[in-house]
Structures are given as structure tokens and as C-alpha cells.
Amino acid sequence: MTGAQALLATLAGAGVEVVFANPGTSEMHFVAALEADPRVRGVLGLAEGAVTGAADGYARMSGTPGVTLLHLGPGLGNGLANLHNARRAHSPVVNVVGDHATYHKRFDAPLESDIDAVAGTLGRVLRSENPADVGPDAAAALAAAQDAPGGVATLVLPADASWSDGGIPSAPVAPRAPAPVSTVDPIAHVLRSGEAVTLLLGGVACRERGLRAASRIAEATGARLLLETFPARLERGAGLPTVERLGYVAEQAEQQLDGTRHLIVAGAKPPATFFAYPGKRGNLVPEQATLHTLAEPGDDVTGALEELAELVARDTEPALAPAHRPDLPSGELTVANWADVIGALLPDDAIVVDETNTSGLLVAAATAGAPRHDVLSLTGGAIGQGIPVATGAAVAAPERPVINLQADGSAMYTISALWTQAREGLNVTTVILNNRAYAILRMELQRTGAGDVDPAKAGLFDLSTPDIDFARIAEGMGVPATTATTAEELADRFRRALAEPGPNLIDARIPPLL
Numbered sequence: 001m002t003g004a005q006a007l008l009a010t011l012a013g014a015g016v017e018v019v020f021a022n023p024g025t026s027e028m029h030f031v032a033a034l035e036a037d038p039r040v041r042g043v044l045g046l047a048e049g050a051v052t053g054a055a056d057g058y059a060r061m062s063g064t065p066g067v068t069l070l071h072l073g074p075g076l077g078n079g080l081a082n083l084h085n086a087r088r089a090h091s092p093v094v095n096v097v098g099d100h101a102t103y104h105k106r107f108d109a110p111l112e113s114d115i116d117a118v119a120g121t122l123g124r125v126l127r128s129e130n131p132a133d134v135g136p137d138a139a140a141a142l143a144a145a146q147d148a149p150g151g152v153a154t155l156v157l158p159a160d161a162s163w164s165d166g167g168i169p170s171a172p173v174a175p176r177a178p179a180p181v182s183t184v185d186p187i188a189h190v191l192r193s194g195e196a197v198t199l200l201l202g203g204v205a206c207r208e209r210g211l212r213a214a215s216r217i218a219e220a221t222g223a224r225l226l227l228e229t230f231p232a233r234l235e236r237g238a239g240l241p242t243v244e245r246l247g248y249v250a251e252q253a254e255q256q257l258d259g260t261r262h263l264i265v266a267g268a269k270p271p272a273t274f275f276a277y278p279g280k281r282g283n284l285v286p287e288q289a290t291l292h293t294l295a296e297p298g299d300d301v302t303g304a305l306e307e308l309a310e311l312v313a314r315d316t317e318p319a320l321a322p323a324h325r326p327d328l329p330s331g332e333l334t335v336a337n338w339a340d341v342i343g344a345l346l347p348d349d350a351i352v353v354d355e356t357n358t359s360g361l362l363v364a365a366a367t368a369g370a371p372r373h374d375v376l377s378l379t380g381g382a383i384g385q386g387i388p389v390a391t392g393a394a395v396a397a398p399e400r401p402v403i404n405l406q407a408d409g410s411a412m413y414t415i416s417a418l419w420t421q422a423r424e425g426l427n428v429t430t431v432i433l434n435n436r437a438y439a440i441l442r443m444e445l446q447r448t449g450a451g452d453v454d455p456a457k458a459g460l461f462d463l464s465t466p467d468i469d470f471a472r473i474a475e476g477m478g479v480p481a482t483t484a485t486t487a488e489e490l491a492d493r494f495r496r497a498l499a500e501p502g503p504n505l506i507d508a509r510i511p512p513l514l
Helices: 003-013 025-036 048-062 072-078 080-088 115-119 131-146 159-163 184-191 208-221 250-257 301-312 338-345 363-367 386-396 417-424 439-448 470-476 487-499
Strands: 018-021 041-044 066-071 093-099 123-127 152-158 197-201 224-227 234-236 262-266 290-295 350-355 373-376 402-407 428-434 481-484 504-509
Touching (some): 003 131, 018 025, 025 041, 025 066, 025 159, 041 417, 048 072, 048 080, 048 373, 048 386, 066 072, 072 093, 080 152, 080 386, 093 115, 093 131, 093 159, 115 123, 123 131, 131 152, 131 159, 152 159, 184 290, 197 208, 262 301, 338 487, 350 386, 386 402, 386 417, 386 428, 481 487
Parallel strands (some): 018 066, 123 152, 197 224, 197 262, 262 290, 350 373, 350 402, 402 428, 481 504
Antiparallel strands (some): 234 373
């Protein structure tokens, strides 16, 4: 057995069913092993950012590792932005990165680079120097990616370790479980203090069990509930608690936290602004507030919340969102009405991948009472994750409709993932919010006070010269596409896309905020 065959056998033995791949010459023996083993399916992406984002989406929805196959250091580098998002989402992702044969590295060939240094910014790195190491290293990488709270691990696979005989498959290694929490009693005391308390939820606390427990706590104690700004996976809709997210804009977050005397974080990090701004605080914990940690991201935050609810809210029921749909709007499509179309028509059990950025300010309110659904958001802030994450989510949950609400500028980073959706026949409806601008950068130009510049006239933020025709791009990759300029057109196109099998794209043209 070669090292490549041992690697594939180890992955299959651990339950891995999919490898998202953009291979090159150094990975050919792994490709051959993959083609020969029906237990693991290879899914091709045309660019590494599409591959790594798909692995993230797959991991978020399946709860099992998303595995990538990447070509040397440049391949890993091309996929780094969406691996950053995966790391911030605590998604279990394992990268298999091919390298030059061990004896070839001394020649400093054109594609030679320090793979280990780049991969080390993401998480654990293992390098298999001979075929006998490949199986155990793969098992260790899988375990590292799944260790609570989950993360990114990289296996560097030299070509000769891959093609040489002597590989031995390795049995799965049990990942580290979430750590128990010992701070429940002190936090219960804080909640009983009578002072203003805010409970900030993150990670797996944004799933049903955590939300129900937190809602009981809030109902019984008067504590305010907030979610981290970009949850990796949020379960919401009718029959579940509706919890407001902490605002992206610092001024909004400060208003949400105003008056707080005790800020309790549960599975989330203490809040901070996304960027530094001249003359403004970066720390969003109010100056008069005491910060308390119920659970770190790697702790058993769900168990801690349920235990806490039994202490302070034993006979209290959670507040659940009633079933409610907005009315279908009419007239010209705008930032203020497009979300109501989605809220009115969102199908049951949908997976919503949200990378709307500035155009999506009203999505949460419009969908709060829709049928239950999951929301996958832009965890690390590195734009270009929406289309790939939707692709991976659809591979993980082919029976569920995937709705990708996608900003136009972000879409262009990884738009080639549409081709993978067409190739795999994935049930993804992509709605491009096409305002022909990097609107979020226009907003940030104003907020940073960077000179006397009219944001609406700044050439570096303008996407209208020339206009991008997303419908033609999608059709060129095999995805049926339409355009909508009115609310009625968007409703009609959205209904039709949901009724048709396979991927669809709607170019929803709206005016920019600025």
C-alpha cells in the first residue's frame, strides 16, 4: 500500500465521505487513490478559495471534518482567506497539501515555499516524511480538527511519501471533548444580583439547546440576550427564541450594551470593534461593566447554560418566536424591501448562507418568524465565502434548500464555485444583491474620517464601470440565471428557482445605500 492509499483508507475509516479538491502534479497519487476508492467522493473546485470555503460550509452543516486537497504552498495561500473564516467558525477542516518530493526540495524549484509556516497560522501542522507516517499523521490531523471547539489542521504530504510503498492505514483518534464548566454558581450569583446583566452567546450556544436555555435565563432574571455578530451556525425561526446579534458598527454595539453592569460571555469572545477608529475605544465591554466568562469557545457551553437555567429559571419557559411572514412588497427593488420577499417565501428547513454585508441589514427581522432554518454567516470577515460555503452546505445536506444571500463585490472573489454547483447538481439558490458598489467600504471611509472624499464618487469603491452581468456569468458556468429589478420580479424568480432542481442565480439589482 502506498502512502496515498493509506491516507485515503484512514480518511474513509474515520467516516470522511467527501474531499474538496484543486490538485496539481504533487497530488496525483492521492488523486489516483481517490478515484479508485468509492467510499470517498472527490468534489472539484476551480479555485482554492472555492475549495476551502466549501469545506467550511460542509463542516458547519455536517459536524464532521471538511477535507481539502491543495497544491503546494501557493495552493494553500490561494485558499487562506476562507480557511481564516473556517478557523474563526471553529469548523473542523483538514487540509491535505501536497509538497515536492523530499529529495527534490533542495533544488528550490519554482513552486517551493514554506508551507509549514503558512499552515501554522491556522492551526496544527503535521508533515509526513515517509509513507509509514501518513496514516497516523492523517488520524492525528482529523482528531486535531475535531478537538473542541474545532479548528483547522494541515497535513503536508511530500510526493514521495505519497507514491512510495509502506503506507499503513491508521484507526481514528478520539478528539478532545468540550471541557466541563466550573463557573456556573458564580454566574448564577451575578444573575441574581439585581444589576443589569447582558449575556452574549457564541459558538454552539447559537443552536437550539443553548438558545432555549439562555432564553429561560433571560425570562427569569431580566438579563438581556445578544449573539456574537457573526455566528458560525445559528438556528432560528418560528418556534425558537429570537435573539438579536451584536451590531457590526461600533456605535450600534455600544447602544446595545449601554447600561450593562455585568457582561457574561458564553461561548463567545469579549466584544471588540472590528477595526480601530481614530479617537474611539476598541474594547466594546462598557467601562462600568464587569466581564464574566461562563464558558470559553472550547468549553461545554450548552451544558453550562442548561445547568445555569436550572439554577435560576427552573420553572420558566423560553420565549419562542411566533410564526410570522412579512407581506410581499411591491414596486422598485430597494435595500428596504428585498428582504421581505425572502422572509415571505423562505422555504421550510432552509440553510441561509448570508454574505449580504450592507444590503442585509433587514434580513434578520424579515425572517425571524419564517419556518425554522439555519444561518451561516461571515465568521472571520474575509469576504468571498458565501458562494463556496453554500456549495459545501449543499453537499452536506442535499435534502435541504440552500439560499445564498450574496453581496455583489464579495461574489466576485470566488464566483467560480457556481461551476461546482452546476457540476454537482446542488440545490442552491443564489440571490446577488447587486448595488454595483463596495458599499461597506463607502461606509467605512466616512467612519474612519479618512479625508474629505465623497464616498459615492470614490473610484475604488465603484463596481458600475463596467457593470457586472451576474446572470451571464452564471449561465456561462452552467447555472440558470435571471434578473430582478422589482419586488414582484424577485418574488417570481425566487419561487421559480426554489421549484426547480439544481442551482439557480437571481441578479437582484438594488440602489446602493450611499
